Amino acid sequence: MLSKPNLQLILLFINPTHMFKSIITSTLLIFLSFIAVCQNEGRSIPDVTVKQLDNSSFQTGDITNDGNPIIISFWATWCSPCKRELNAIAEDFDEWVEETGVKLVAISIDDARNMHKVKPYVDGQSWDYDVYVDPNADFKRAMNVNNVPHTFLIDGNGHIVWQHNSYAPGDEDELHELVEKLANGETID
Amino acid sequence: MTTKLTCSTLLLFLITSTIAYSQDGVMDGVEIHGNFEVYAQTYNEDSIIGAPNVPEKSGVNAFGNFIATKGSFTAGVRIEAYMPPVQGFSNNYGLQPVGAPYRFAQFSKGKFDITVGNFYEQFGNGMILRAYEERALGLDNAFDGLRVKVNPIPGLYIKGLVGNQRFYWQKSTGYVRAIDGEIAINELVESLMDKKLRLTIGGSFVSKYEAPGIRNFEYPENVASWAGRGQINYGGFSFLGEYVYKFNDPNSDNHYIYRAGQGVLLSATYSQKGFGINLTAKSIDNMHFRANRDAQLNDLFINYLPALTRQHTYNLATTLYPYATQPAGEIGIQGDIIYKIKKGSALGGKYGTTIQVNVAIINSLDTQQITSPNDLDSEVYLPNDPSREGYKANLWTFGDKIYYRDYNIEIDRKFSKSFKLKTSYIYFVANTDVAQGTALGKNVHAHIGVLDGLYKVSKKHSIRTELQHMWTEQDQGNWAFAMVEYGYSPHWFVTVLNQYNYGNPTKALRVNYPTAQVAYINNANRISLAYGRQRAGIFCVGGVCRPVPAANGFTITITSSF
Numbered sequence: 001m002l003s004k005p006n007l008q009l010i011l012l013f014i015n016p017t018h019m020f021k022s023i024i025t026s027t028l029l030i031f032l033s034f035i036a037v038c039q040n041e042g043r044s045i046p047d048v049t050v051k052q053l054d055n056s057s058f059q060t061g062d063i064t065n066d067g068n069p070i071i072i073s074f075w076a077t078w079c080s081p082c083k084r085e086l087n088a089i090a091e092d093f094d095e096w097v098e099e100t101g102v103k104l105v106a107i108s109i110d111d112a113r114n115m116h117k118v119k120p121y122v123d124g125q126s127w128d129y130d131v132y133v134d135p136n137a138d139f140k141r142a143m144n145v146n147n148v149p150h151t152f153l154i155d156g157n158g159h160i161v162w163q164h165n166s167y168a169p170g171d172e173d174e175l176h177e178l179v180e181k182l183a184n185g186e187t188i189d
Numbered sequence: 190m191t192t193k194l195t196c197s198t199l200l201l202f203l204i205t206s207t208i209a210y211s212q213d214g215v216m217d218g219v220e221i222h223g224n225f226e227v228y229a230q231t232y233n234e235d236s237i238i239g240a241p242n243v244p245e246k247s248g249v250n251a252f253g254n255f256i257a258t259k260g261s262f263t264a265g266v267r268i269e270a271y272m273p274p275v276q277g278f279s280n281n282y283g284l285q286p287v288g289a290p291y292r293f294a295q296f297s298k299g300k301f302d303i304t305v306g307n308f309y310e311q312f313g314n315g316m317i318l319r320a321y322e323e324r325a326l327g328l329d330n331a332f333d334g335l336r337v338k339v340n341p342i343p344g345l346y347i348k349g350l351v352g353n354q355r356f357y358w359q360k361s362t363g364y365v366r367a368i369d370g371e372i373a374i375n376e377l378v379e380s381l382m383d384k385k386l387r388l389t390i391g392g393s394f395v396s397k398y399e400a401p402g403i404r405n406f407e408y409p410e411n412v413a414s415w416a417g418r419g420q421i422n423y424g425g426f427s428f429l430g431e432y433v434y435k436f437n438d439p440n441s442d443n444h445y446i447y448r449a450g451q452g453v454l455l456s457a458t459y460s461q462k463g464f465g466i467n468l469t470a471k472s473i474d475n476m477h478f479r480a481n482r483d484a485q486l487n488d489l490f491i492n493y494l495p496a497l498t499r500q501h502t503y504n505l506a507t508t509l510y511p512y513a514t515q516p517a518g519e520i521g522i523q524g525d526i527i528y529k530i531k532k533g534s535a536l537g538g539k540y541g542t543t544i545q546v547n548v549a550i551i552n553s554l555d556t557q558q559i560t561s562p563n564d565l566d567s568e569v570y571l572p573n574d575p576s577r578e579g580y581k582a583n584l585w586t587f588g589d590k591i592y593y594r595d596y597n598i599e600i601d602r603k604f605s606k607s608f609k610l611k612t613s614y615i616y617f618v619a620n621t622d623v624a625q626g627t628a629l630g631k632n633v634h635a636h637i638g639v640l641d642g643l644y645k646v647s648k649k650h651s652i653r654t655e656l657q658h659m660w661t662e663q664d665q666g667n668w669a670f671a672m673v674e675y676g677y678s679p680h681w682f683v684t685v686l687n688q689y690n691y692g693n694p695t696k697a698l699r700v701n702y703p704t705a706q707v708a709y710i711n712n713a714n715r716i717s718l719a720y721g722r723q724r725a726g727i728f729c730v731g732g733v734c735r736p737v738p739a740a741n742g743f744t745i746t747i748t749s750s751f
Contacts, residue, residue: 043220046258047297054387054422055429056373057346078500084643111321112314113495116456117525119427120465124527125543136311136321144224144254146748150713163713163750169643169651170678 042159045072046142050107050132053119058132060139067156068101069182071175074140074150075106077114077121082149085167089175090127096176097128100183104129109148111135153178153188161188218259224713224750225253226324230275235741237700238722240276247742248275250282252324261298267291276740278327279486281357290355291331302338307331310350311493312369312393316433316452316476317416319493320354328487330480331355332365344376354480354489361480361489363399387422397438397491399482406445412438414450414478414492427458433492435478439577441485442477442517444565446579450475452494453584463529471497472520472584474554497521498549498595503613503639504688505659505670508724510619510633512551512593520587521551540603549595553588553623557581591632594618607646613639621664635661649678655686667692682708682717688724713750718743 047061063070071089075082086106089096096102106129108118115135122131134140143152146165153162153175162178164171178188229249234242249272256265268289274282293306309331312318322329334352341347349368353360371391375381393416401408418431433452439445456469478492494514501507526546530537558580565579597615604610615637621627640656657670672686688702704721722741 043222043258054427055389055420056376056387057371078502080502080641111495112311112316112319112493113497114500116429116458116469117467120458120460120467120525120527122465123425123460123462124465124529124545126462126529136309136315136319138309141254141309144222144256144750146224146226146750147715150750164679164710165713165715165748165750166682166708166710168676168678168682168710169645169653170649170676173648174679 042155042161044158045154045160046139048134048139048142050134050139051115053122053131053133060132060142063105063130063154064158065101065103065156068103069156069179070154071102071104071179072143072152072154073104073106074109074134074143074145074148076109076148077117078110079148081167084169085149085151085172086127086129087125088169088172090125090129092176093128096179100179102179102183106131107139108133109135109137109140109145111137151175153182155182155188220258221255222258222751223254223256223265224748225251226749227251227745227747228275228325229745230740231742231744232276233741235722237698238702238724238739238741240722240739240741243276245273248273248278250275250278262294262296264294265292274327279357282327285358288358290358291329300340302336304336305334307333307355308336308350308352310336310348312348312367312395313391313416313418314431314454314495315493316431316454317393317414317478317492318365318367318369318395319490321493329355330488330490333360334365342377344373344378346371346373354491356481356484356489361484363397363480363482363489365395365397365480365491367393367395369393385424388420390417390419392417395478395491397478397480399480402482406439408439408482409437412436412478425459425461428456430455433476435476438478438482440477440479440482442479443475444562444579446475446560446565446577448475448578448580450478451584452476454495463531465525465527467525468522469497469524470522471495472554473514473516474518474582474584475516477516497523497551498593499523499525499547499597501597501615503615503637503641503655503657504672504686504724505637505657505668506615506617506639509659509665509668510617510621510635511624512549512595512619513624515592515623518554518556518582518588519551519592520554520584521549521592523547523549538602538604540605542600542602545599545601547595547597549593551591551593553590553592555583555586555588590620590623591618592620592623607644609643611639611641611643613637613641615639629664631663633661633663635659635663651676651678661692665690665693665698680710682706682710684708714748716745716747718745720744 045060045063047059049057050060052058073086075086108131110118110133112135115133118133149167151164152160155161181188231247232240232243251270252267254265254267256263266289270287271282272286291307293304293308295304309320309322320330320332322331332350332352332354334350336350339347347370351366353364371389374388375384395414397412398410401410414435416431416433420429431454435450437447437449439447452473454471458467473494476494480489480491494516496512496514498512528544530542532541533539559578595617597613599611599613601611617635619633621629621633637657637659643651643653645651653674655672659668661667669689669691674682674684676682684706686704690698690700693699702722702724704719704723706717706719708715708717720743724739
């Protein structure tokens with residue numbers, strides 16, 4: 001069963017074909033140029049089924065906030081920087097909501113190992129966020145998230161206008177400024 | 190292979206252009222998005238830490254997802270490259286340097302969702318079926334086939350699928366056919382819509398077909414499995430349970446016995462503002478369920494059996510004695526409590542304090558051997574005897590062998606606007622012979638202490654330090670760990686860390702594992718460069734968490750979403 005792939009492997013080493021590289025490079029280039037063309041407008045939130053904390057289904061296409069900004073933050077109970085970020089925002093979140101009407105949607109990517117710990121953690125930390133669980137990473141994939149934490153900002157028209165991977169203390173201040181901008185009707189470059 | 194790749198590429202262009210040109214305007218309303226990652230490593234031989242002499246001196250793993258969406262229609266492809274695979278990843282990835290093993294087209298509108306090509310899926314808790322990817326670990330058992338999801342009436346969700354599973358660059362020889370139904374009672378019965386009591390029930394049926402094997406056995410060509418589950422929520426209370434049963438499935442993991450497999454997962458939760466508690470129990474018996482009966486390691490699993498232990502993030506706790514589920518048989522319970530002491534109280538301090546306690550107890554299942562594995566493996570012993578049962582077990586009884594113990598507490602306190610401290614204590618009892626396949630012949634008792642301090646120097650500048658220590662008299666003895674991480678929001682991270690096995694009983698193995706890393710982040714793009722020695726495990730540095738294999742050399746990681 002193994003002989004055929006092994007032979008292929010050996011052949012590849014003897015005769016490394018450069019064709020792969022050129023095909024890949026050209027494919028990537030063509031796509032990247034497509035993307036450059038298509039990226040002038042932020043995409044909308046993809047519609048994927050996730051779980052609410054009571055285990056019922058929820059469609060991510062239904063995430064709305066009456067024309068106010070929305071933050072979507074991907075996190076996990078085992079991800080320290082994620083929890084640092086969401087706890088840092090939680091400290092002043094009342095003010096954020098009062099000033100800007102913003103809503104924060106926290107998407108936990110915890111799988112079956114930890115998903116039952118999400119609700120106790122969220123309640124334990126007294127977060128005022130809309131929390132959903134994405135146990136098989138369907139929404140994570142649809143939003144093209146590589147690693148957590150990954151934070152998105154959605155404008156009043158439902159378009160993704162900004163995103164950021166990782167968390168450094170102080171990032172919440174930048175996010176706050178951007179949310180204020182959106183609430184004031186300004187655009188984000 | 191070239192033909193294969195060209196075909197996939199062509200297919201994608203076909204799909205893309207169909208979307209683009211069949212509509213009024215060229216590319217009108219088409220959203221193209223995706224992400225990519227490059228993970229490259231150079232290798233220095235380092236026999237002390239077990240980093241081998243790698244003739245090619247470097248490895249590169251890369252992938253890019255390209256997805257086009259227009260209205261209800263989505264199509265995508267993932268191109269993967271392994272030139273050659275980074276150490277720690279299966280050599281099977283090296284059988285083809287570049288290819289497009291994942292491509293799909295999906296139509297999703299209202300109550301229908303149809304996918305052809307590759308897809309990931311999970312039924313219930315995954316104990317009966319879960320196709321998923323963990324790219325950083327090289328795990329990917331995606332289906333290739335067809336999936337239909339229907340929501341015919343409110344509250345009723347039905348999913349059906351057929352497919353082979355991904356086996357690196359090949360496919361499983363076994364086919365999987367599966368159906369899952371879930372009823373959300375409160376959505377189904379309109380008068381119950383706003384009731385506090387929420388009830389969900391569900392059930393799955395999964396069947397695998399595989400042609401008879403080459404060995405001298407009566408193989409069931411079709412292996413069936415079913416599962417039932419339910420969840421009740423009332424205010425802050427929640428109870429859930431899932432039971433899975435698998436009909437006889439002789440395979441290489443169970444020494445080709447005819448014994449049926451089963452598993453159960455029970456969980457109870459209560460939470461309110463500032464307090465949460467979760468208790469979970471799990472028992473598993475003979476639940477290796479793979480698309481090929483002779484598959485090994487992490488290959489071709491149809492189901493997923495979650496480990497019932499805390500997923501630690503501190504270096505010494507994740508990299509040295511982690512636990513892995515034993516699908517052959519295990520029984521365990523886990524408890525988790527979180528309590529937030531109020532701000533302004535005497536104990537809570539000005540900013541409040543959070544305490545988390547977690548306990549996990551896992552043992553062998555209580556079993557009595559009927560036929561010894563050696564006799565079963567000899568193949569001359571009762572090859573076609575339907576009584577080839579192997580052993581007897583009681584799903585509800587703890588066996589006497591300790592597999593794992595984890596007792597841990599974490600206290601997180603903010604002392605001032607600029608200083609936070611997290612203190613942890615972890616005590617493991619690890620049967621590494623079972624979880625990691627070692628031959629120590631005794632359990633490892635390890636105590637770990639952690640001090641994790643975060644000092645916010647100014648609005649954008651912060652310094653985080655971690656001091657960790659592990660005390661153990663078994664295996665490799667004591668370890669010390671220190672890390673300093675400087676963060677400059679929102680773009681930069683500089684991290685320096687060292688792990689030191691100073692207590693190793695063998696003097697020559699008292700090794701330092703120093704690593705330095707710089708990371709630059711710009712929106713959804715991140716690039717990091719690291720140099721040093723690293724142990725395998727989940728690393729949470731530079732603002733993200735990812736699992737990494739053992740290495741000595743440079744590591745470059747680039748991730749981007751668009």
